[in-house]
Amino acid sequence: MLDRVAIVTGGARGIGLGIAKMLFAKGHHLAIWDRDEEVLGTLSKTLNAGADRLLLQVVDVTNKAAIKEATDAITDHWSAPDILVNNAGITRDKRIINMTEEDWDIVLDVNLKSMFLCCKAVIPGMVNGNFGRIVNISSRAWLGGFGQVNYSASKGGAVSLTRTLAIELAREGITVNAVAPGIVDTPLLQNYSTEQRELLKKSVPTGRIGRVEDIARTVGFLADEENSYVTGQLIYVCGGRSLSNPSI
Numbered sequence: 001m002l003d004r005v006a007i008v009t010g011g012a013r014g015i016g017l018g019i020a021k022m023l024f025a026k027g028h029h030l031a032i033w034d035r036d037e038e039v040l041g042t043l044s045k046t047l048n049a050g051a052d053r054l055l056l057q058v059v060d061v062t063n064k065a066a067i068k069e070a071t072d073a074i075t076d077h078w079s080a081p082d083i084l085v086n087n088a089g090i091t092r093d094k095r096i097i098n099m100t101e102e103d104w105d106i107v108l109d110v111n112l113k114s115m116f117l118c119c120k121a122v123i124p125g126m127v128n129g130n131f132g133r134i135v136n137i138s139s140r141a142w143l144g145g146f147g148q149v150n151y152s153a154s155k156g157g158a159v160s161l162t163r164t165l166a167i168e169l170a171r172e173g174i175t176v177n178a179v180a181p182g183i184v185d186t187p188l189l190q191n192y193s194t195e196q197r198e199l200l201k202k203s204v205p206t207g208r209i210g211r212v213e214d215i216a217r218t219v220g221f222l223a224d225e226e227n228s229y230v231t232g233q234l235i236y237v238c239g240g241r242s243l244s245n246p247s248i
């Protein structure tokens with residue numbers, strides 16, 4: 001397998017870091033984008049890597065100019081990106097009565113508009129190279145989740161964006177797929193109390209909370225060079241939680 005140039009957004013921790021480790025272990029050149037400069041700075045050590053195969057770039061994925069600058073830097077350093085994993089995401093959970101317009105805008109900007117902006121930045125290079133793998137991290141919550149009208153809409157938008165881009169790019173050697181994690185043990189989940197975590201665990205048919213490696217393995221499958229005939233798909237990695245409709 002050829003080594004490729006990959007970007008993982010929100011790759012400083014959690015699921016993104018798991019995906020970054022997986023792509024790095026596969027031998028790809030890897031750019032990690034995150035807004036958290038402090039954690040980003042520790043990643044060369046975590047990945048045990050030098051600058052020849054790793055770029056750590058402070059990028060806020062809501063900032064079009066920063067995305068362009070980082071994409072250009074990758075292209076100058078190595079070559080145009082071949083793999084994009086749109087992973088950066090946030091929650092601002094509240095019932096609609098308490099949710100502000102700002103809560104709506106920030107979640108839609110970070111979770112959905114960022115996918116549009118990052119795709120816009122890398123797709124011309126992928127079209128030139130007649131190859132690309134785009135994987136968008138959605139969520140089981142796109143099916144609906146209490147207190148998550150903003151988050152759920154952003155993750156549903158990610159599914160629609162994936163399907164439409166897949167159609168548009170199918171003749172250019174570019175696949176576009178989405179992964180919908182269920183409940184995964186990451187810093188995002190630390191916002192929940194112990195009682196809430198126990199409740200969540202009980203709602204998973206397989207009886208355990210997901211690990212970042214569960215998600216990374218599926219992203220690895222979709223990002224694989226050989227995997228050219230799966231496009232526009234959403235793969236749930238949620239221990240079967242998508243099969244029922246938990247209200248939490």
Ligand SMILES: NC(=O)c1ccc[n+]([C@@H]2O[C@H](COP(=O)([O-])OP(=O)(O)OC[C@H]3O[C@@H](n4cnc5c(N)ncnc54)[C@H](O)[C@@H]3O)[C@@H](O)[C@H]2O)c1
Pocket residue numbers: 009010011012013014015016033034035036059060061062087088089090110137138139140180181182183184185186187188189
């Ligand atoms: N953890 C879960 O249970 C779960 C379930 C379903 C889907 N997801 C999705 O998986 C993805 C990763 O979640 P996680 O649990 O690892 O989250 P996390 O909070 O642990 O990590 C998210 C990372 O994204 C970065 N980030 C946030 N906003 C950013 C921005 N504007 N620009 C650049 N980087 C930004 C953060 O700094 C952080 O490093 C998200 O899209 C999330 O919605 C998570």
